[in-house]
Amino acid sequence: MRKRMLANVLIILLLFLLFAVGPSIYQNQSLIFQMMVFMALAQGVNILYGFTGYLPFGYVGFFGIGAYGAAIAVNLLHVPALVAVILGGFSALLAGLVLSPLLRLSGAYFSIGSLAASEILYNVVSNDSLQPITGGPYGVNLAGIFDEQTSYVVMLLLLVLATAFVTYLRSSRFGMSLIAIREDPVSAEMAGIHVVRTRVFVWLATAVLAGLVGATYAWHISVFYPNTVFDLSVSIFAIVFTLFGGGTTVLGPVVGTILLYGLYNAIGISSPQYFQLIYGVLIMALVLFLPNGLMSLLTRRGIYVP
Amino acid sequence: MSREPLLEVTNLVKTFGGFRALDGVTFTLHKGEIMGLVGPNGSGKTTCINVISGLYKPDSGNLRFLGKTIAGQAPHKMARLGINRTFQVPKPFRELTVAENILVVHATNKHTEIGDPLEFVGLKNVAHRKAGSLTSGQQKLLDLARALASGPSLLLIDELAAGLSPSELDDVAEKLLTLATRGISLLVVEHLLGFVNQLTQRVIVMNAGKEIFEGDLASAAKDERVVEVYLGR
Amino acid sequence: MSNWKRILVTAASATTALAVLAGCGTNSATSTSQSTTSTTGASSGNVITVGTLYASTGAFATSSMPEYQGLQFWAHEVNAKGGVLVKATGKKEKIQLVSYNDQSSASTAINLYNQLITQNHVNVLVSDFGSVLTSVAVPIAQENKMVLFDQTGTGASFFTPNNPYIVLTSLPTSQIWPNSLANYIIQSGIKKVGILYCENDFDQSQEATLVQKLQAAGITPVYNTGVPTSTSNYSVLVHNLAATNPQMVVELGYPNNDIAFLQAVQSTGVKFNKTFMIFPGQLPTMFEKDFSKQQLSGLYTYPTPPYINYTNVNYGLPLPQFEQKFEQFSGKNHINFLNVAGYTTGLVIQKALETSPSLSQSALRQAVSSFSGQMNTLDGTFQINSEGAQTGETLPVGQFTLNSSGNLAMNILK
Numbered sequence: 031m032r033k034r035m036l037a038n039v040l041i042i043l044l045l046f047l048l049f050a051v052g053p054s055i056y057q058n059q060s061l062i063f064q065m066m067v068f069m070a071l072a073q074g075v076n077i078l079y080g081f082t083g084y085l086p087f088g089y090v091g092f093f094g095i096g097a098y099g100a101a102i103a104v105n106l107l108h109v110p111a112l113v114a115v116i117l118g119g120f121s122a123l124l125a126g127l128v129l130s131p132l133l134r135l136s137g138a139y140f141s142i143g144s145l146a147a148s149e150i151l152y153n154v155v156s157n158d159s160l161q162p163i164t165g166g167p168y169g170v171n172l173a174g175i176f177d178e179q180t181s182y183v184v185m186l187l188l189l190v191l192a193t194a195f196v197t198y199l200r201s202s203r204f205g206m207s208l209i210a211i212r213e214d215p216v217s218a219e220m221a222g223i224h225v226v227r228t229r230v231f232v233w234l235a236t237a238v239l240a241g242l243v244g245a246t247y248a249w250h251i252s253v254f255y256p257n258t259v260f261d262l263s264v265s266i267f268a269i270v271f272t273l274f275g276g277g278t279t280v281l282g283p284v285v286g287t288i289l290l291y292g293l294y295n296a297i298g299i300s301s302p303q304y305f306q307l308i309y310g311v312l313i314m315a316l317v318l319f320l321p322n323g324l325m326s327l328l329t330r331r332g333i334y335v336p
Numbered sequence: 337m338s339r340e341p342l343l344e345v346t347n348l349v350k351t352f353g354g355f356r357a358l359d360g361v362t363f364t365l366h367k368g369e370i371m372g373l374v375g376p377n378g379s380g381k382t383t384c385i386n387v388i389s390g391l392y393k394p395d396s397g398n399l400r401f402l403g404k405t406i407a408g409q410a411p412h413k414m415a416r417l418g419i420n421r422t423f424q425v426p427k428p429f430r431e432l433t434v435a436e437n438i439l440v441v442h443a444t445n446k447h448t449e450i451g452d453p454l455e456f457v458g459l460k461n462v463a464h465r466k467a468g469s470l471t472s473g474q475q476k477l478l479d480l481a482r483a484l485a486s487g488p489s490l491l492l493i494d495e496l497a498a499g500l501s502p503s504e505l506d507d508v509a510e511k512l513l514t515l516a517t518r519g520i521s522l523l524v525v526e527h528l529l530g531f532v533n534q535l536t537q538r539v540i541v542m543n544a545g546k547e548i549f550e551g552d553l554a555s556a557a558k559d560e561r562v563v564e565v566y567l568g569r
Numbered sequence: 570m571s572n573w574k575r576i577l578v579t580a581a582s583a584t585t586a587l588a589v590l591a592g593c594g595t596n597s598a599t600s601t602s603q604s605t606t607s608t609t610g611a612s613s614g615n616v617i618t619v620g621t622l623y624a625s626t627g628a629f630a631t632s633s634m635p636e637y638q639g640l641q642f643w644a645h646e647v648n649a650k651g652g653v654l655v656k657a658t659g660k661k662e663k664i665q666l667v668s669y670n671d672q673s674s675a676s677t678a679i680n681l682y683n684q685l686i687t688q689n690h691v692n693v694l695v696s697d698f699g700s701v702l703t704s705v706a707v708p709i710a711q712e713n714k715m716v717l718f719d720q721t722g723t724g725a726s727f728f729t730p731n732n733p734y735i736v737l738t739s740l741p742t743s744q745i746w747p748n749s750l751a752n753y754i755i756q757s758g759i760k761k762v763g764i765l766y767c768e769n770d771f772d773q774s775q776e777a778t779l780v781q782k783l784q785a786a787g788i789t790p791v792y793n794t795g796v797p798t799s800t801s802n803y804s805v806l807v808h809n810l811a812a813t814n815p816q817m818v819v820e821l822g823y824p825n826n827d828i829a830f831l832q833a834v835q836s837t838g839v840k841f842n843k844t845f846m847i848f849p850g851q852l853p854t855m856f857e858k859d860f861s862k863q864q865l866s867g868l869y870t871y872p873t874p875p876y877i878n879y880t881n882v883n884y885g886l887p888l889p890q891f892e893q894k895f896e897q898f899s900g901k902n903h904i905n906f907l908n909v910a911g912y913t914t915g916l917v918i919q920k921a922l923e924t925s926p927s928l929s930q931s932a933l934r935q936a937v938s939s940f941s942g943q944m945n946t947l948d949g950t951f952q953i954n955s956e957g958a959q960t961g962e963t964l965p966v967g968q969f970t971l972n973s974s975g976n977l978a979m980n981i982l983k
Contacts, residue, residue: 057687060709061680158768158795167768167797169704171726176708206432206440213429219411220389220420222442222486251679252708255701258675278431298677299669299684 037336038197041280045193049186063182063250065291066189070243071268072275072283073192074236079269080277081199082232083212084133085141087265091129091148092122092237094260096244098155101170102163111175115184115245122241125151126234133229148260156256169255172248181250188242195235196280200336208232209278267291274316276323279335285324341400342367342521343388343490348397350383350545357383359545360397365490370512370522372532372553375542376565381525382424384542385492388523389421390414401490416442420483421492426475428482430468434459437467437478441485450518453481457511473504480511484520491515493524497531509534529553541565615660617653619644619918620667620691622681624702627673631824631855632907633698636720639911640695641666642898643919646886653919657928664915667691671702679705686713692928693718693918698907700724700743700771710734716930716937719957720914721907724770728956733934737959738917739910739948743774746871746964750845751782753869753966753982754817759843763792763815765806765822765830772798772821775847779819791815800826803833810841817843817869824848828859835864845869850876850967851906853977862977865969872967873906874947876979881945885916888947913948920944 049066053059071089079085099121103114135143158166165171199205207228210218215225244259251258267290275286290312297305320326325335343365350358357380365371373381386392388399390411399407401417409417429437438453454460457477462470467478476496483491493512497505505528512535516522526532532539532553539556541549543565549556556562623637624630644664647653652661667689671678678697682705685691694710695718696703703722710717717735719727723743727735754762762783766776773795780790791813796806800822807830810818818841820830827846834841849856850870857865878888886894891912895904917937922928925936937953942961944951952961965981972978 058680058683059687060683064676064680168770168773173708176712178712203439206429206436209431210429210437210440213431214427216391216411217423217427217429217482218440219391220415220486221440221482222412222415223440224410224412251676251705253704255675255704261676295680298672299681305672 034201034334034336038201038280041284041336042190042193042197045284046186046190049189053182059178059182060250061295063185065287066185067243067247068264068267068271068291069284069287070185070189070192071240071264072271072287073189073196074239074243075268075272076196076277076279076283077199077208077232077239078236080272080279080282081205081208081212082229084136084144084229084233085269086144086236087141087262087269088144088146088148089236089240089268090260090262090264091144091151092125092240093244093247093264094148094155094256095125095151096122096241097248097254097259098164098170099241100245100248101165101172104172104175105165105170106163111177111180111249112184114175115242115249118245118248119238119242122237122244123234125241126237130230130233133226133233145262145265148262148265152256152260155260164256167256169253170248172252175249176252178250181246185243185246185250188239188246192239193280193284196283197336200278200280270313270316273321273323274313276325276329276335279325279329281335282323282325289324340367341365342369342402343523344398344400345384345388346398346400348384348387348399349395350380350387350392351395356545358387358394358397361542361545361547363540363547363550365521365523367489368516368519368521369538370516370524370536372536372539373523373525373542374527374529374532374539374556378544379542379565380545381542382494383545385421385494385523385525388414389419389492412442415486415488418487418489419492420486420488420490422476422479422483422494422496424495424498426472426479428467428470428475428478430466432467433464434467434470434478435463437482438485441482443485443487450484450515450520453484456484457481458507473500476500477508480508484515488520490521490523493522493526495525495527497526497528505531506534615652615662616665617655617662617693617922618665618667618689618691619693619695620685620689621695622669622671622678622685622697622702624673624697625670628825629673629698629702632721632852633673633702635905635907636698636911637668638899639895639908639913640720640915641911642895642908643912643915645898646894647915647919653922655922655928656925657922657932662922671697673702675701675705678702679709682706682709686715693933695914695918696720696722698722700727700769703727707732707735714930716934718914718918721910725774725958726770728954728958730956733957734930735957736917736934736937736953737957738951739913739959739962741959741961741963743771744778745960746847747775747779747782749871749964749966750819751779751786754783755786755788759816760788761814761816762788762790763810763813763818764790764794765792765803765810765818765820766795767798767800767822767826768795769798769823771823772847775821798823798826801829803830804837806830807833807837807839811839815841817841817845819845821847824852824855828856831856831860831864835860843867843869845966847871849969850964850979854903854905857977862971862975865977866971868969870967870969871964872979872981873964874909875904875906876967877949877965877981879945879947879949882947883945884920885912885946891947909948913946913951916944916946917951 052062096118100114100118103109103117129147132143155164156167160166207223211225219225271286271290272283274290276282297308328335341364345361345363348358348361375381387394390409393408450456457480459477537552539553540547541556541562548561549559624633644666648663652663655662669681671681694715696706698721700722703719706717707727711732711734719735719737721740723740725742725744766772792810827848849868850872874888892904895908920940921933921936925932942952949962954960967979967981970978970980
C-alpha cells in the first residue's frame with residue numbers, strides 16, 4: 031500500500047512538471063493547454079464511466095455551460111477572471127442538478143439521454159432571443175480578461191486536482207464502492223452503500239470539473255462561438271482517450287490523451303488528408319482488440335497499474 | 337435462545353401487475369432462532385426475502401424489526417439496521433478482489449464474535465484474487481462473507497444449497513449453525529429439505545404467497561395441506 | 570487470439586503504417602494543393618515566410634481553397650521575378666508560404682495559428698477565409714504582437730481602437746456592405762422590403778445596417794426574421810415572406826443558404842418581384858451548377874471582380890491579365906472573387922515589404938497605413954481606417970441579365 035501511495039504521488043508530480051515545463055520546450059502553448067483540457071476531461075469521463083459505469087456522450091454540455099457561465103459572469107456581472115471560472119463551475123453544478131434525473135437511465139439509454147441533454151443546452155444558449163445574455167449565435171468576446179499565463183496555470187492546477195481525485199478513488203474505499211455500484215447496484219445497496227446519493231455526488235463532481243475546465247478554456251481563448259464549446263467532438267475525444275488508455279486507472283487517461291491527442295496534432299499538422307483514416311483505423315482496432323484500453327495489457331497480466 | 341421477537345411479518349402483500357406474489361404472509365422470527373422458509377416453486381419465498389431486505393416495497397402489511405416498523409425502507413438502510421442477505425445467484429463485485437469485496441461493506445454493527453468474515457467462510461487464501469475468477473461455490477461463500485461483514489443481527493439466506501456437493505453442504509451447515517450460536521438469527525429459504533433439517537427444526541411452509549404451516553419439520557411432513565402442496569392430491 | 574483475428578490485426582496495422590508513411594511522404598513534397606511546411610522560419614535568410622491557414626474540408630472549404638490559391642498565385646508570380654524587393658534588407662527575397670489545414674474548425678485553427686507563430690516564426694501572418702476562422706486569430710495575433718493580415722474576415726468587432734495588429738485587406742467590413750443596397754432601394758422608390766437573415770455576425774451586422782438606413786429614409790421592412798445559419802429548408806420561410814407581399818426580398822446568408830433559399834423559391838413556385846442575395850456575385854460558377862441561367866437572370870447581388878473591372882489599377886495585375894495568368898497557374902478555366910481576394914492580400918503584403926524600413930510588425934503596420942488610400946488594385950481602392958478596418962473596395966449593387974449570346978452578364982447599377 032505504501033508503495034502504491036508513492037507511485038500515485040510520483041505520477042501527479044511528474045504530470046505537474048511535464049506541463050509546467052512543457053511550454054519552454056515546445057513553444058506552441060495553446061496546443062499544450064488544449065492537451066491539458068482534454069486530459070482533465072478524460073479523467074472526468076474516467077470517474078463517470080471507468081468507475082461508475084455511465085458513458086456520458088453529452089459531457090461537453092457541462093464544458094459549454096462552464097464556458098458560458100464564466101462569459102456571462104465577466105460580461106454582465108463584471109467579476110474578475112478567477113471568480114468567473116468558479117462561477118462557471120457553479121453553473122455546471124446547477125445544470126448537473128437539473129439533469130440528475132438522467133441517472134435513472136442506464137447503459138446506452140443514459141448515453142443517448144446525456145447527448146440529447148447537451149444538445150438542448152447548446153440550443154438554449156445559442157438561441158437568438160438570449161443574445162443579450164449569452165451573445166446567442168454571435169459568439170462571445172472575453173478579450174477584456176485575456177491572460178494566457180494565468181489561465182494556463184489555473185488549467186494546470188485543475189488537471190492536478192482531477193488527477194489527484196482519481197488517484198484517491200483508485201486507492202480508497204469510496205472508489206471501490208463506485209466500482210461496486212457499477213458492477214451490481216443491488217448488492218451494493220445490501221453492502222450498505224447509498225447508491226443513489228453516491229451516483230449523484232459523482233455526477234455533480236464530474237459536472238463541476240467539466241464546468242471549471244470549460245470556464246478556464248473560455249478564459250484562455252477569449253473568443254468563441256456556441257458550437258466551439260458545445261462541440262460533440264469534445265465529448266468523443268475525452269471518451270476515446272480514456273477508453274484507449276484504459277478506464278479505472280489514473281494512468282490510462284493520461285497515456286491515452288498524450289498518445290492520441292499528440293498523434294492527432296502530429297497528423298493534423300503534417301498530413302491532415304490522412305487524419306480521418308488513421309484515427310478511424312486506430313479506434314476500430316481499439317474497440318475490436320483492446321476494449322479495456324492500453325493499460326489492460328498490463329493489468330491482465332496481474333501487474334498493478336496506478 | 338430468547339423468545340424475544342426479532343422480525344415480525346404481518347399480512348405482507350406484494351403484487352406484480354395482476355399477480356399476487358405475497359398474499360398476506362404472517363410469521364415471527366425470534367432472537368437467536370434459525371427458521372426455515374420452504375415451499376414449492378413460485379410460492380413467494382424469494383419475494384418475501386426481497387421485501388424484508390428492502391428490494392421491494394410491500395403493497396400493504398407490516399414489517400417490524402426489533403419493534404421498529406421498517407416496511408419500505410431502502411436496502412442500504414436495512415443493511416445498516418442489521419438485516420442482510422445472500423442471493424440465489426451470487427453477485428460478487430467481479431472486478432474487485434475478494435478482500436476488496438469485503439472492504440466496501442459498511443460495517444455499522446460490529447459483530448466481532450465471528451471475527452474476520454473471510455476467515456470465517458474460509459476464503460482468506462484467495463483474498464487477493466479477483467472475485468470474478470472464483471468458482472461458483474466460492475462465490476456463494478463470498479456472498480455470505482459480504483453479508484456478514486455488515487454485522488447483521490438477522491441474515492436471510494436465499495437458496496444457498498443449490499449446486500453444492502455433499503461435503504460443501506455439511507461445511508456450510510456447520511458455519512450457519514455457528515452463526516446462530518454467536519447471536520445471529522437466520523431465515524433460511526431452501527428447497528433441499530435435508531439441508532434445512534441439518535439447521536433447524538422450525539419451518540414455515542409457503543404456498544401461493546401465504547404461509548400454510550408453521551411448526552417443526554417432522555409434523556410438516558405429516559400435515560395434510562403441506563403434503564397436498566408438495567405431492568399433489 | 571484466433572487466426573482470423575490475427576489476420577485482421579496485421580491488416581489494420583499495415584494499413585495504418587502505410588497511411589502514416591504516405592502522409593509523411595506527401596508532407597515533404599511541395600505542390601499547389603498540399604501544405605508546405607518548414608521547421609524553422611528564416612527571418613534573416615533569403616526568404617520571407619508568410620504563414621496562413623486553409624480549410625480543405627468542412628463548411629468553409631469552398632471559399633477557403635480558392636482564396637488560398639489566390640495567395641499561392643501571388644507568391645508564385647513574385648518569386649518568378651526573383652522575389653519581393655524588401656526595403657528593410659535592400660535585397661530581393663523570395664516568398665515562402667507556410668500553411669496548415671484547419672479543416673474548418675475554429676478550435677483546430679487556434680492551435681495552428683499558434684504553431685505558425687511560436688514554432689514556425691513566420692514573418693507575416695495571414696488569416697483563413699471568413700469571420701469564424703479569423704475570429705480566433707485576432708486575440709492570438711494581438712497577444713503575440715503580430716499583424717494579422719485579415720483577408721475576408723469582415724466582422725466589425727475585430728477592429729478596435731487599441732489594437733494595431735490587424736488589417737482587413739480584401740473586403741470592407743460587413744457593416745458597410747449594405748450602403749449600396751440601401752441606396753438602391755431608397756432611390757428606386759421601393760417601399761415594401763422583406764428581409765431574411767442568418768443568425769451570425771456577418772449577416773446580422775448587414776441586416777442591422779440595412780434596417781437602420783431604410784428606417785432613416787422612412788421605410789420599415791414588412792418582414793424581418795433571423796434564422797439559424799444551419800437552416801437548409803426555406804420552404805416555410807418563403808411562404809411566410811410571400812404572404813407579406815414584398816416588392817423586394819433581401820436574403821442574407823452564406824452560399825449554402827443562398828442556394829437553399831433559391832431552391833425553395835423555385836420549388837414552391839412563389840414569385841418575388843426582386844430578390845437580392847449576397848453570394849451569386851462572388852461565386853457565380855457555384856450557382857450556375859445548381860440553377861439555369863434563366864433562373865439566375867434577374868437576381869440582384871453584390872458584384873465583385875471579375876464582374877467589376879477596375880481600370881485605374883496602379884499596383885499588381887489588372888483584371889484581364891490576372892484572369893489569363895491565374896487560369897494558366899491553376900489549370901481552371903475561370904476565376905472567382907476569392908481568387909482575387911487572396912491575390913489582393915498578397916499585394917498588400919508585398920507593398921508593405923517594399924515600403925517598410927524594417928521587418929518589425931509595428932513598422933509593417935505603419936507602412937500599410939502610409940499607402941492606405943493610394944493603392945488601386947483589381948479589387949478596388951485599398952483604404953483602411955485607424956483601426957485597420959477596410960473602408961475602400963466597396964461593393965455596388967448589380968443585377969444578373971442574359972446577354973445577346975444567352976450567357977449570364979452583370980449589370981452594375983449606379
